Amino acid sequence: MGQPRMRHRKGIALLPLGHSDYEQTLRGLAQWYELSAACSGCGRTVPVDRYEMRRRFGENKKVGTLASKLVCSGCGNRVGNKLLIGMMPRD
Known part of the structure; x- marks a missing residue:
């Protein structure tokens, strides 16, 4: 049996951390x-603009390496934050 699928609070299916994507x-x-970015300090989860990330860090930056660059806009935490990939519903 595979790993259970996680879901974002908006119903978006999240890929498990370590997934090949x-x-x-x-x-x-x-x-x-x-x-989406998830703060390890206050638990806040917010969407991230992928095009802004491309502009700031370059289009060849791997998604899995960006978590260390995240800063929570709620509490200012910089440690242990996660960048999550979610699959949007498709028709």
Whole structure:
């Protein structure tokens, strides 16, 4: 039996951390994926603008390496934050 699927509070199916898509570059990540940042300090989860991330860090940056660059806009925490990949519902 596989690992249970996690869900974002908005119903978006999240990929488990360590999934092979975390090795994708920002340029190569499929359009139907949404990025969210989760704070380890206050628990806040917010959507992340993938195009802003591409502009700031470069389109060849791997998604899995970006978590260390996240800063919570709620509490200012910089340690232990996670970047989550979610699959948006498709028709």
